Amino acid sequence: MRPLITASGLSKSYGAKLALNNVDFEINKGAPVALVGPNGAGKTTLFSLLCGYIAPSKGSLEILGHKPGSAALFNKVSALPQDAQLDPRFNIDKQLAFYAKLQGMGAKQSQTEALRVLDLVGLKEIAKQRAGDLSHGMRKRVTIAQALIGAPQIVMLDEATAGLDPIHAREVRELVSELSEQATFILSSHDLTELERLCSQVLHLDKGVLSEHQTKTNNTDKHFYTLMLSEAYQNVEQQLQAIAGVSRVYMSQHKEYVVEYQPTSDPLDIALLSFCHQQHWQYRQLVNGHTLENQIFKQEKV
Known part of the structure; x- marks a missing residue:
């Protein structure tokens, strides 16, 4: 099976600063993948490269066989930044339908898509509520629903549980686990315990250098x-x-x-x-x- 994402000799420099240094990895379809590392490790740079916001200085990066940001990846890759916000003044279904229209869907299809992704995150019943009336945990689930519009194959979530209390954080983890049959998730977080509960593959960045860990298959000491x-x-x-x-x-x-x-x-x-x-x-x-x-x-x- 061909990997979803392949990076080879991937490097990115900002002037004299080397943010990523000769990074190699593959990501296959399946369980969520964790991207971890301290502040300044290069996680944001790697996310930006995956999204096609910036180009690498050296090396290659392919997503589904194409360069990030190319037209061929339209509707196939989705990214949710940590500070993603909903407009508190408008109903949830209208906001999600608006984003569906931006992907080229017609009025009727966009409304159907809004209800579909809300159903995926277990919030179809709040479709007519305004975002400002929802709890922080519910708003986070809605933003994940937004990332699922168009049924992308790859969904990238940056600090998906940041600012959530333990109960809502657990709900988001369970949601991502359930949705793993719908898409392959790449999650960036500082909470290693959280990621261990979800992910089979771990990409650990430190000072732009990547070392790869498998939380299940590499953990061979069972006694x-x-x-x-x-x-x-x-x-x-x-x-x-x-x-x-x-x-x-x-x-x-x-x-x-x-x-x-x-x-x-x-x-x-x-x-x-x-x-x-x-x-x-x-x-x-x-x-x-x-x-x-x-x-x-x-x-x-x-």
């Missing part, structure tokens, strides 16, 4: 868990070590512990969670293997 606690507790390693089947426990980061167990033992997820409950420990996540954050930082320290 340990990563336990992330919400608070710092006393003697965590010693207490976890006492659980039957546990061979070693160590702290990988603050409030994050790696629990190794014997390959012949039964999986310890239920035992670990039960123990946390018994000790009244609050936890954020239990992962079979390394967390994405642990993988990235472990490589950076090498």
Whole structure:
């Protein structure tokens, strides 16, 4: 199967500043892809290149076999910036129908398309409401609906859950997961835990250099868990070590512990969670293997 996106030797300079340096990657159709990295790493530059807003200084970039921004990609690629806004004065269906008309749809088809994408994000019932009357979480879902107009094959979301409370952030993550059958999503975010829940492929940028990670397929060590606690507790390693089947426990980061167990033992997820409950420990996540954050930082320290 031909990759959706292929970058080869991709570089971008702004004067003497090298924003991207000889980047190579492929993105295939399927599960969402994460683009991560600190501020100034080159994420915005890469997004701009993918959208066709700017041209590379060196190398090549192809999307569905074409150069970004070309007419052949019309309606096939969509991008939603972090600060995307809705006009608070107008009804949701009218706004979405307007964007559908910009893609060449007629009046009747554009209204049908507006209702279709609202249905995809579970908000068809608020079609006649004004954007200004919606909650922040609902407005975010509507902007994602906007990005789905025309049924694009690739949808790029920049900081899709920025500014959302945990409940609305979870709803957006679940929405993207559900919509992955409709399109391939590329998500940029600083929240590594959030992306780990969604993405199988991770593109990690740092100072314009890209290293690629697979959160599932590259995580081959299956005989340990990563336990992330919400608070710092006393003697965590010693207490976890006492659980039957546990061979070693160590702290990988603050409030994050790696629990190794014997390959012949039964999986310890239920035992670990039960123990946390018994000790009244609050936890954020239990992962079979390394967390994405642990993988990235472990490589950076090498």
